[in-house]
Every structure is written in structure tokens, then in C-alpha cells.
Amino acid sequence: MxxxxxxxxxxxxxxxxxxxxxxxxxxxxxxxxxxxxxxxxxxxxxxxxxxxxxxxxxxxxxxxxxxxxxxxxxxxxxxxxxxxxxxxxxxxxxxxxxxxxxxxxxxxxxxxxxxxxxxxxxxxxxxxxxxxxxxxxxxxxxxxxxxxxxxxxxxxxxxxxxxxxxxxxxxxxxxxxxxxxxxxxxxxxxxxxxxxxxxxxxxxxxxxxxxxxxxxxxxxxxxxxxxxxxxxxxxxxxxxxxxxxxxxxxxxxxRDNNRYLRTLVHAVNRRNQPLRVALIAKYVLDKNRGGPFFRRALTHAKDVISRRGPLPDWLMDDAQEPQQTPEANPSAAL
The missing domain is CATH 3.40.50 (Rossmann fold)
Known part of the structure; x- marks a missing residue:
């Protein structure tokens, strides 16, 4: 490069x-x-x-x-x-x-x-x-x-x-x-x-x-x-x-531009919104367009969320796509 x-x-x-x-x-x-x-x-x-x-x-x-x-x-x-x-x-x-x-x-x-x-x-x-x-x-x-x-x-x-x-x-x-x-x-x-x-x-x-x-x-x-x-x-x-x-x-x-999504993750992190960070990172990774940045963001967000309480079902390691609810709708985070 x-x-x-x-x-x-x-x-x-x-x-x-x-x-x-x-x-x-x-x-x-x-x-x-x-x-x-x-x-x-x-x-x-x-x-x-x-x-x-x-x-x-x-x-x-x-x-x-x-x-x-x-x-x-x-x-x-x-x-x-x-x-x-x-x-x-x-x-x-x-x-x-x-x-x-x-x-x-x-x-x-x-x-x-x-x-x-x-x-x-x-x-x-x-x-x-x-x-x-x-x-x-x-x-x-x-x-x-x-x-x-x-x-x-x-x-x-x-x-x-x-x-x-x-x-x-x-x-x-x-x-x-x-x-x-x-x-x-x-x-x-x-x-x-x-x-x-x-x-x-x-x-x-x-x-x-x-x-x-x-x-x-x-x-x-x-x-x-x-x-x-x-x-x-x-x-x-x-x-x-x-x-x-x-x-x-x-x-x-x-919403499908990684440059924008990375900037959005940084902005949401600054506002201390780990659930929204997780939504964005999972959205990218589920589309097979993510890389180390989004994997790290998801891991960190899950760690923060788990310290505050139980992880939502859609963030469990064996979970499927998040359900389309206001709390777990990737598009709502973008």
C-alpha cells in the first residue's frame, strides 16, 4: 500500500x-x-x-x-x-x-x-x-x-x-x-x-x-x-x-460507505452509546464488508454493555440477524 x-x-x-x-x-x-x-x-x-x-x-x-x-x-x-x-x-x-x-x-x-x-x-x-x-x-x-x-x-x-x-x-x-x-x-x-x-x-x-x-x-x-x-x-x-x-x-x-461508518462509530463512541456502536459494527460485519476496525468496535461495545447488564439476544455469539425492533434495527443507527 x-x-x-x-x-x-x-x-x-x-x-x-x-x-x-x-x-x-x-x-x-x-x-x-x-x-x-x-x-x-x-x-x-x-x-x-x-x-x-x-x-x-x-x-x-x-x-x-x-x-x-x-x-x-x-x-x-x-x-x-x-x-x-x-x-x-x-x-x-x-x-x-x-x-x-x-x-x-x-x-x-x-x-x-x-x-x-x-x-x-x-x-x-x-x-x-x-x-x-x-x-x-x-x-x-x-x-x-x-x-x-x-x-x-x-x-x-x-x-x-x-x-x-x-x-x-x-x-x-x-x-x-x-x-x-x-x-x-x-x-x-x-x-x-x-x-x-x-x-x-x-x-x-x-x-x-x-x-x-x-x-x-x-x-x-x-x-x-x-x-x-x-x-x-x-x-x-x-x-x-x-x-x-x-x-x-x-x-x-x-450507509454502505465504510469511511462514513467509521466516522459514525467514532462519533457514537464519544457520546458513550455502546449499543449503537454495536448495531453499526454488526451491520457492517454481517454484510461481510468489515475489517479489524469494526471487529474491535463490536468487541469493545459488547464488553461495555456486558458490564452494565446482560447482552441483548442479538449480540450473543451464536445469534442470528438482529430483530427489526427499535432497539435492534441497524438502519436506525445510521
Whole structure:
């Protein structure tokens, strides 16, 4: 496994991601270096355009072959793509980026498209919200965005010391204000990550739809890919048609995602709920999808429960599937 990771890191380098984008330009596309950190790539395809903000670091961590999320979506759905790239977290706070979007507005660039949407995650989500003001009536899909990191307004968020050198109170600054002209703004966040929850709560306009993604441990974008719903969610959000009920129905697939289930076990353990831990672990192991983590979790939960009283019948070693009662229904624990 270590060799595989090393091989991947050796094979995929930041310049490879930009080269991958450049390969898809076509005759009408372009790739432009905006400054030492930021690159803009336009891939001309269909009459709808997705504007994405990604760090090269994130692409290399998430993608198997170095294909950015936006390019993967654009190829699948025949959307045009405007991709903003930075080597690492910059929140795209740079005069060269401001000037680029000013130029797009002056050239009426977005008016040539039937639909405009902005997408990003984390620092890219902040940028997607902030720069969506350049295309009024667009839709925004922002995964765990920061509203701002201006110390006067968000001094309570000390997670990003590198942001202290950046200015968040000038142009394209306070993201909740910048999305006021959007048609729909979808904010995906994990409510159990307290600071992400606070940032999400600052987006409170009538055009904002906040969608809770519980127990995904800051990896919502990766989870959407693993659940094979990334393109479906992105397309619906980009067109402004994503409904809360439909989103949560899609997210039920996480019940069979071990990353989510491991995070859920940790969360339930912290709340000292051994019976629920046992339900989750047994649910996974009975589907033959578990490993040492879930076996250890089940063993520990049984030990805690037995010290408090007798084990329920469905937790005995020779027990069959738990009966579908409120106390022993695996789905109720997920």
C-alpha cells in the first residue's frame, strides 16, 4: 500500500494537472497564467458553463489520474469549463484573479452561456461564492465554504494561520454578500464540524439552501465521489433544481460507505452509546464488508454493555440477524 501511494505521488505532479487541462482546450479554449500562483483554464464545450476553483494539492489527493473535479464533470455532461487553479490554499485572494473576473465581466463572457454555475470545496468554495457575483443569476454549489477569514468578522476561526497574510475585506470579499445575486446557493456542510457549521450559518439569504452532510469528517467531496453521486448532485445544483429531499435520498448510500461508518462509530463512541456502536459494527460485519476496525468496535461495545447488564439476544455469539425492533434495527443507527 505504501508503494502504491509513493508511486501515485511520483506519477502525479502539479504540472501534470495543468497539462491535463491544457490537453482539452480545443480551438476556442485557453490556459492563462494570472500570476505566480493562479492559472485560469477555459475548456469550450456545450452552452452551459461550470466555473470551478481547485487547488492542485486537492486534485492530487482526490483524483486517481489527476483529473480535476470540474473537468471530469464537464467531460461527462458536455458543459464548458472555466477552471481556476492554485498550487495550495490561497482562497484565490489575489489582485490578478480580481482583474481576470473584471475582464470577464467587461467582455460579457458569461452572457454567451445558457447557464452559469460556480463550484468549489473548502477554500475553493469560498472563492466560488465570492466570484459568483460576476455572473448574476448563476447557481452555486459550495462544499464547506468559509464565509470570510477577516479577523474582524471571523476571528473565532483559527484553523488557517496562512490566511492571516491575506486580505478578505476588499473586493470580492465577504462571501455571503457576494451570493445575493445568485439564483440558488447550495451550501453543503457537516454540522458536527462546529466551525464549518458557523460559517454555513452566515449564508442565510432567501436563495440559500443549506444541506447537512453528517459524519463525513471534512471529506464531503470525496464521499460524494465514493458514493457515485458527485455528477448527479453537481448537475442538479448547477441547474438550480437540486431538492433537499432528493439530496438526502442520494446520501442514504453512505450507509454502505465504510469511511462514513467509521466516522459514525467514532462519533457514537464519544457520546458513550455502546449499543449503537454495536448495531453499526454488526451491520457492517454481517454484510461481510468489515475489517479489524469494526471487529474491535463490536468487541469493545459488547464488553461495555456486558458490564452494565446482560447482552441483548442479538449480540450473543451464536445469534442470528438482529430483530427489526427499535432497539435492534441497524438502519436506525445510521
Amino acid at each position: 505504501v508503494d502504491e501511494v509513493a508511486d501515485k505521488e511520483k506519477a502525479l505532479q502539479p504540472e501534470d494537472v495543468l497539462a491535463h487541462l491544457a490537453d482539452d482546450l480545443g480551438r476556442e479554449g485557453f490556459q492563462r497564467s494570472l500570476d505566480e500562483q493562479h492559472t485560469a483554464t477555459f475548456v469550450a464545450r456545450g452552452p452551459k458553463i461550470l466555473v470551478t476553483f481547485e487547488t492542485l494539492q486537492n486534485v492530487l489527493q482526490i483524483s486517481q489520474d489527476g483529473t480535476p473535479i470540474g473537468l471530469d464533470f464537464a467531460e461527462d455532461k458536455n458543459w464548458s469549463l472555466l477552471h481556476l487553479t492554485a498550487p495550495e490554499d490561497s482562497w484565490f485572494r489575489a489582485p490578478a484573479v480580481y482583474a481576470f473576473f473584471d475582464e470577464l465581466v467587461d467582455d460579457c463572457f458569461f452572457e454567451d452561456f445558457d447557464q452559469v454555475a460556480f463550484y468549489g470545496t473548502g477554500t475553493g468554495a469560498y472563492a466560488a461564492c465570492a466570484f459568483s457575483v460576476s455572473a448574476p443569476g448563476s447557481n452555486v454549489l459550495a462544499i464547506a465554504p468559509q464565509a470570510t477569514l477577516d479577523p474582524e468578522r471571523a476571528g473565532w476561526d483559527a484553523r488557517y494561520p496562512e490566511a492571516k497574510r491575506l486580505v478578505f475585506n476588499d473586493r470580492y470579499g465577504y462571501a455571503p454578500d457576494m451570493v445575493e445575486g445568485a439564483q440558488r446557493v447550495y451550501i453543503l456542510f457537516d454540522p458536527f464540524r462546529a466551525l464549518d457549521h458557523v460559517h454555513a450559518s452566515l449564508f442565510n439569504g432567501p436563495n440559500v439552501v443549506r444541506l447537512k452532510c453528517r459524519h463525513l469528517d471534512g471529506l464531503i467531496e470525496l464521499a460524494l465521489r465514493e458514493l457515485d453521486v458527485m455528477h448527479q448532485v453537481t448537475e442538479a445544483a448547477a441547474e438550480g433544481s437540486l431538492q433537499e429531499g432528493d439530496f438526502y435520498r442520494l446520501m442514504r448510500r453512505r
